[in-house]
Amino acid sequence: MSTDSRSTVDGELRVGMVGYAFMGAAHSQAWRTVNRVFDLPTRVRMSLICGRDESKVAAAATRLGWAGHTTDWRDLITRDDIDVVDVCTPGDSHAEIAIAALAAGKHVMCEKPLANTVDEARAMVAAAAKAQAAGVRSMCGFNYRRVPAVTLMRQLVASGRLGVIRHVRAVYLQDWIVDPQFPLVWRLQRDKAGSGALGDIGAHIIDLTQFVTGQRIAGVSALTETFVKERPLVAESSGLAATSGNGSADGRAMGQVTVDDAALFMARLDGGAIATYEASRFATGRKNSLRVEINGSLGSVAFDLERLNELEFHDATVPAAEQGFNRILVTEGDHPYMAAWWPPGHIIGYEHSFTHEMRDFVEALATGTDPTPSFADALQVQLVLAAVERSAEQGTAWTAVEPALAEVAA
Numbered sequence: 041m042s043t044d045s046r047s048t049v050d051g052e053l054r055v056g057m058v059g060y061a062f063m064g065a066a067h068s069q070a071w072r073t074v075n076r077v078f079d080l081p082t083r084v085r086m087s088l089i090c091g092r093d094e095s096k097v098a099a100a101a102t103r104l105g106w107a108g109h110t111t112d113w114r115d116l117i118t119r120d121d122i123d124v125v126d127v128c129t130p131g132d133s134h135a136e137i138a139i140a141a142l143a144a145g146k147h148v149m150c151e152k153p154l155a156n157t158v159d160e161a162r163a164m165v166a167a168a169a170k171a172q173a174a175g176v177r178s179m180c181g182f183n184y185r186r187v188p189a190v191t192l193m194r195q196l197v198a199s200g201r202l203g204v205i206r207h208v209r210a211v212y213l214q215d216w217i218v219d220p221q222f223p224l225v226w227r228l229q230r231d232k233a234g235s236g237a238l239g240d241i242g243a244h245i246i247d248l249t250q251f252v253t254g255q256r257i258a259g260v261s262a263l264t265e266t267f268v269k270e271r272p273l274v275a276e277s278s279g280l281a282a283t284s285g286n287g288s289a290d291g292r293a294m295g296q297v298t299v300d301d302a303a304l305f306m307a308r309l310d311g312g313a314i315a316t317y318e319a320s321r322f323a324t325g326r327k328n329s330l331r332v333e334i335n336g337s338l339g340s341v342a343f344d345l346e347r348l349n350e351l352e353f354h355d356a357t358v359p360a361a362e363q364g365f366n367r368i369l370v371t372e373g374d375h376p377y378m379a380a381w382w383p384p385g386h387i388i389g390y391e392h393s394f395t396h397e398m399r400d401f402v403e404a405l406a407t408g409t410d411p412t413p414s415f416a417d418a419l420q421v422q423l424v425l426a427a428v429e430r431s432a433e434q435g436t437a438w439t440a441v442e443p444a445l446a447e448v449a450a
């Protein structure tokens with residue numbers, strides 16, 4: 041494969057990143073590490089980081105290892121010495137930044153969920169398709185695909201070891217807003233986040249299970265709940281005027297929570313499997329609990345993010361006396377991504393999923409191929425999110441999910 045000349049300059053891929061907080065730090069860690077761990081045809085240069093506050097973004101550049109900083113994301117897309125724009129901002133700016141960057145000929149890595157609405161996601165897919173015709177590539181950051189045990193799950197399903205997939209059971213549970221006094225941060229505002237637990241963490245298990253099974257969610261029946269409907273305003277992060285809500289008993293200004301706190305749905309996958317999903321920020325005691333179990337005619341797999349180096353595998357084809365869930369320690373050199381890390385048994389963690397994400401992205405750019413998940417894959421997730429919300433609004437009515445690829449092809 042030839043190297044896309046616009047993706048590299050003197051063997052370097054010059055990255056500009058927008059956002060320097062949680063995902064900004066996680067992506068920086070990955071950009072810093074990727075060439076030191078993986079043998080890639082292209083070297084990454086961490087050129088420019090963007091945030092709106094001059095002193096904070098300058099400090100972040102130093103702390104996270106970026107050569108320069110700017111307070112306007114438009115700098116990233118207009119500068120000749122930037123090849124990649126990495127979008128690590130809340131969902132309300134994904135579409136604007138990504139579409140402008142693609143139009144300017146920059147490859148784009150965009151955090152999940154792809155957008156705040158299906159319409160925005162469609163516009164991003166259209167921009168990506170147009171850019172792709174000119175060799176400009178894009179990818180959405182569903183990093184859990186790159187946990188080696190998750191990739192191994194997909195390999196086991198694809199190779200037929202599980203037989204016909206019948207059940208998918210997925211939960212993603214957190215508890216960080218159980219306290220009603222927790223403030224109204226951007227993740228609790230629909231105009232900034234698109235949705236609540238649904239789009240933030242539900243999107244991950246939607247993508248992960250579609251990735252692992254190779255099946256698309258074709259229809260859903262859902263309910264959502266917002267347990268705490270008003271929260272104290274945070275002037276700095278909410279951007280809301282104090283008049284948008286009532287005063288609390290202690291005089292603090294309050295604002296409306298405009299997203300779901302929890303979302304539950306059952307689904308049919310287009311390959312015949314039936315599935316249940318639960319995403320909540322009110323699962324007391326569950327900090328970041330992503331668990332998936334898949335049952336097939338020949339066996340099952342079970343994954344728990346809190347034990348991310350392990351995959352439980354039940355092989356129903358061995359004699360009954362020998363059956364049971366076996367714990368595979370996913371640290372062998374022939375497990376996905378693991379040859380680049382440590383000797384067998386030396387485990388990895390959360391941040392490695394982002395290094396693997398950047399590895400796959402950089403390799404795709406260097407070899408002139410399309411990285412995955414594509415914006416079209418992420419639109420598919422967005423269509424599920426929208427169907428879940430429609431179903432919940434209509435009293436859990438069965439709601440079909442249209443295929444994104446049909447739209448893209450049309």
Ligand SMILES: NC(=O)c1ccc[n+]([C@@H]2O[C@H](COP(=O)([O-])OP(=O)(O)OC[C@H]3O[C@@H](n4cnc5c(N)ncnc54)[C@H](O)[C@@H]3O)[C@@H](O)[C@H]2O)c1
Pocket residue numbers: 058059060061062063064090091092113128129130131133151152153181182183240
């Ligand atoms: N892959 C994952 O596991 C994962 C985890 C958390 C968040 N996310 C996603 O990453 C994105 C960011 O989430 P986060 O947790 O890092 O949020 P965050 O609040 O920690 O950080 C957001 C950053 O964006 C910056 N920002 C906001 N608007 C901006 C603008 N217009 N121009 C420049 N900078 C701007 C903020 O200053 C901040 O640095 C969201 O889409 C979120 O869903 C993904």
